[in-house]
Amino acid sequence: MIRTIIKREFLDNILSFKFIACVLVAIILTSVSTVFLRSDYLARLEDYRTGVTLNERNLKEVPVYSYLAPKVFKEPNPLSIFVSGIERETGTYADINHRDIPASLRGGLIKNEFSHMFSFFDMSSVITIIFTLLAILLSYNAITGEKEEGMLSLSLANAVPRYKILLGKYFGILISLAVPLALLFLMGILIVLLSRDIEVSASFFFSMTLLFGLSLLYLSSVAFIGLFVSARTKKSFTSLLVLLSVYLITVFLLPLAVNGYAGRVTSLRTRNFEANLPSVTDAREKAIEQSLDKIRSPRTWLLPFPSRRGTMLLKRISPPEFLDYFKKTVRIQEKLMEDYAVKIESLREIDDAAAAAVRRWRNIILAMMPSTDFTRMADLTAETGEDNLLLFVSKLKTYWHSYVHYLDEKNAFGLKYFYPYPEEFTPQEKDLIERINKDYVEGKQLAGYRGKYLEEALGVNPEVQNLDLSGLPAFVFHGSNITDKIGVMLPNILVLISYNLVFLLLAHFSFNRYDPRKDA
Amino acid sequence: MIKYMLKRQVVEDILSLTFLINFVLILGVVLAFSLIFLSDYRGQLADYAVKSAKNERTLRHFSEDPRNANAYANMQLVMKPRAERFISLSYEDRSPQGFYFRMLSYELRVLSRKEDVSGIGWYIPVTTREFISPPAFFSPDLTFIVQFLLSFLAVILAFNAVTGEKEAGTLRLIYSNPAKRSHLVAMKYLSAMLTLGLPLLLSLIIATVMLEVSSIVPLASGFLYNLMMFALLSFLYLSVFVLIGLFCSTVTRTSRHSLVLGLLFWLFLVVILPKSPGLLLNLKRFDVPTGERIESLVEKTSQDFQEKYKKEAMALRDNEEAFMRLVNRVGPEVDQARQGVRDQYLTRKIAIVKTLRKINMISPASLYEYATSSVAGTGIFHFENFWNQARQFGNGFISFVKQISGDKEPSSPFQFDIRSITNKPIDYNAIPKFEEKEIRPGERIKEALPYVALLALYNLFLFTFVFYKFGRYDVR
Amino acid sequence: MTNQQPILKADDLSKRYEDGVLAVDHLNLNIYPGEVYCLLGANGAGKTTTINLFLNFIPPTTGTCYVNGIDVTKDPLEAKKYVSFVSENVMLYGNFTARQNLDFFAKLGGKTNLAKSDYYQVMRRVSLQEKAFEQRVKNFSKGMRQKLGISIAVIKDAPGILLDEPTSGLDPKAAEEFLEILEELKKEGKAILMSTHDIFRAKEIGDRVGIMKEGRLVMERTREELQYEDLVKIYIDYMKSEPLKI
16 A cells, blocks of 8 residues: 555656756756866875875985974875865875974865855755755645645545555655665766776775765655644645745754854864963973073084085084084974973863864754754765864874884984984095184184185085985874764764654654645 | 735735744844844954054064064054944955065065964964864855845745736736736735835844944944945845746746746755856866965075076175175065065966856856945955055055165165164154055945846846736736 | 445534534434435535545544444544545646556555556546546546546445535536436445535435535435425525524
């Protein structure tokens, strides 16, 4: 019996104008956006690969630890083609530097600061905007429409229990939504598979399947809500008006308001860092100054010179006390920088905690409405949302500690921090240094001689060896697997399931009491 | 005849639940938004005051000891948050706020939303302590409320103008009398506009009173004038959607079809169309380098100059005086070239935005948005104007200091030879200060003109179409 | 009429709506197999409400309806197996053809194993044009829709048939064809309750005619009795007379 009803409902739906129009719009929007986002993804992938390669090449050519500036890259996710999240908005790499614990990502594809005026569609927003509307259009007059046209009386004049009619309508709507949705997903997967430049793993398919399932769960809740409202109203128009208002509010207005408000609150509560940073950096400067005070600095004869190599050479051919001085000061300075990096980080953590608190209640509020709940789950599945970014940054911080540990092990703040040359001097150089030292000790103003000595030193051209960075810890960031994702999303999934159950029951009870007479 | 029809229509509408719901909804949303705006605006003004105070301090230090004050300090020239943001925010809160002006140089760097200040360079990061909001579909302001909500209500009010009467059987009844066809449509149109317009005007008045009373928002007479223009533009815009509703009513046979068609039109024109060009930003045509890349290009310009003058510099390396004279001669060239690179890319970015806006002009929702933004003097229009003012200020500042220092060297840029700045204190009151001037009304209207013209065209076209279609409508 | 049990029985049936209107006032009806009972009355007299009560669309205030001996409020699903319903001016599913509509309602009515030929046979029987069998219902005229409506009732083959103003708005020829089918169904032994305004047709087809006024059955005559009285005159007299309530 139910099968008969389902079949009829389904056929009736797919032949209707509203279905055809909405599905057409959905297909066009999804295909256009998928194509664009795909090329966007490829560009980011290219960026990523170039960055990684360049970084590795740079690492091979590092002569001194002060040049060591490893970069850590965030790999773009092919799922971002379908759920763009904030991946396009955020940076793609971080500089690792012992002076500052990384707290953010640099780079990124959104280069035009004015681009915030333009947003765009991706498959997940097609689902929340177009498919939700379709679900509403299919369900708003499921009951009121049949009543108004007299068919409800006709159907109920038979030995068919009301719940079967209701379930028949529900499944009819669900299947009418599932078929085009599956089409879109398949189309999307096909576009990705046909791109030779994109490699996908099994987890990609699992995630897409999960996304499909979640979309259906979400749309199912919309269908039940629509059926409930239809079973509670007497006129189709009223039902539609109520559902459309709910749609406008929950899909457009409420997220805007909640996100906007949360953004403002966050910016108000995270002023601690900016306010207190100057005092910490001042303290850092003072500490460095004080420590350096204790060390006697040699008479200056070294003026800044444009090229780094020139400066390095001047250090090499300087009187010995210069080299000593540099050795001591560099160690103290960089060590202090490292310590203060941790202090600055603890300042950040205060603001981070405040931002995290705001984020938490924002997520709770948004989880209470099906459409925003679904959006959040889509972001979590595709790993293109906030949570993924925050996870990456926290892994970065952990990595920083292992990097700094590595530097300590290698005694990076010693001579090798700034001095790329072998410690042994050639006879030529020894001679040069003796002459310089003689002039220096005699108290001559060496400024005028600098150029002359430098030319000689340049002529000697000591060998530079690159560092052995084989022990440098590697940064590894894996995405989560499917079970982990589902685990994280469990509360959100439960919310959607509850919506389904609650509105199923409400629709059932309302329909049981529904007066099917045409003129009632 | 018209009189009776109009009276009936108006009475019917006012008595209907729809009118009441409209009224309550519009009033409620506008007033709620006003409250939110007020609470937010206070914070914005406070931020602005902090930055202004900082600028003032920088200038004072400079006036006391021009040569040794931190002449490499930056002034932050930011756009003042005007009350007109209430009418049209136009993403000003997400777009660059102004510029870093490096005093005594030609350097004007775009000041972006937030910068990481831990001391390792500048860039646009997204940090954990910032709220990472998803790309906004809309910017919260009065324009959005009208553009989004009221247009929707307009369609709802007008969609069953014709089909509803037909289904109630009254259409045939009316036309069995000597009533002109066009009159029915005109009546429906007028009554829909009334149902939307009354609550809108009322809520604008109440909102203005609220803003005034709160004394947070300084309301000049200019604001009221802008608000009036906004109301007019809103009517023009809503008229389009009422006509679209009527249009749907005349091309379908049942109310149901009419409503679905109207909804789809609304969705397409208000949500889909304006938001689609965002994808185009990926095209190579609209590609711009990252902020870092631009800065590295700026550095490269310096390096190019170094290469160019390297021989000369090497030759003079033992002669301090001559060396500095060379630097002073070349300096301004370098500085201006560097800023030129930045300017070039900023112009390009703005041009890209304008091109995308042009594409959006198919949608009446976008036309309306741009029109109100122009009239209110916000958004990218505001930014461009501000940029001009900032640059003029920067140049003026340099001229002033040069003049007061008795311009020794030919156009010395100071940043290279600090000794060319006077070391006598300058009168603080004589120093040029940066005061942002509001864009003149004439200019704002000129900017809005093309959008308004297109909206009017839309109206005209829809009017004729609806009248034509209804003239041939099958009333059975 | 034999000593059979009535298929459709209303026992002291009353219905008062929430707004206080007494739509049906202590109605007693017994309709036996093989008879057509026409319920006449003005608009608002209670005819449609009576039918709605039989179908359990609304609960009675007092009294009971029985279909084939089953109390419709106690076991509605069972009762509905034994009754067919023809509504006034039903739109049916416009995007489907006549046969598809018939197929759907046949299955709802419990007849799940019918073939296309069975449907065609029934539609032919109700004089629906051949070419309309596979046409979309949304383009049907009123008469065609009514015929399809009766074919839905026919195919269910239930012992009781309820018709609510079936000939309203039909042209004379279509109305005649409709009544011919009813006559056939009556001969097959169906118990038929038909509410109508159409005095003339009621006189033709009705084995018994009842006049309802303000919810009460004020008069009931058999066909034989009517031969000697002018139904029209009786009907109009009753309509013209003072309202029953004070």
